[in-house]
Amino acid sequence: MKRPTESQTFHPLTDVISRIRSVADQPEVSVGRILEAAGQAGVLPLIFVPALIAATPLSGIPGVSMVCGVLIALFSAELILGMKEFYLPDRLKRKTIDGNKLDHAMARITPMMEWVERHTGQRLSFLFHRPLLWVPQGICLLSGMAMPFLEFIPFSGSIAATGVCLLVMAMLTRDGVVFLFAMLPYAVGAWLLVRFLL
Template structure:
């Protein structure tokens, strides 16, 4: 297996909730560090959504204050989203990105703090406005995630501001997981906030 491919992981069904993703990341926090490859391998061949949501969840957390981390997560989000748009069967990420790691002490704290919000989101999700999670709208959601990921390095100039875009990606990912188009609409709010920040910074 080439170092940049994740294709030999065991099969498992796609995640059905945000809480499941947070719990699976928490389960990796026994070692001192966990790499991107380790996180993706924990989900097996469960599709692209875990690879999209893991970096988004990290940037939503206080870990977004670590220098360069939001940019790395943004690049990963962009690459995953583009491959979703291209309907690739297997995820490809560059080896240098798969080897990136984060200390599990901070990761555990961050995921524990996100556990309650994740449960709240899951409890308040349902099959609403389903047409917003089907084609052609699904491709628009994936494109929006790609644009948000690409913008994260620009927003790193303002501490924690990347979290706005990451929150939007989490909501769009949740919409895709639960087929709840309402969350796709709610995602427009943090996107609008991030655009306002970008205009304020660059004008």
């Protein structure tokens, strides 16, 4: 999967959702087709899409959080390494998800994304220049790596996915306030993890 140029990476969040819904017209939609559609909008949507899916009730489907976590980790690592093309194993490309459920989940979350777009702007944009940019990218990587294991702890995988969604939103809109807000799900997740372990 070729990596778009930097000038192509900024697109409205609702545009990404619209691209996902455009391919959710079949009983079963492959991961490869979903990411191919979203990837046309830039680099960051390749991370945003699996995080968004895992943050919705779709995460209740067995294995969804695990696959989404692997995708988030894979694309985050390739983004950090500055790879010119993104690699996705054929086995992951062939994974499918119910088209109707996908379309319904995206429809429900669209108003929230529209609200986010109306209330974001380029604030504290210095946070999105290297080396500081590696911080949200690194957190996305670690979140994706943790999600397959968090599937055994109720709600924790969805919380991590929500954090990744917010981090990608922050990077797409270059809004540092959203980046700071993205730390809240991780604080909640850490609290739940401590309670679960104790």
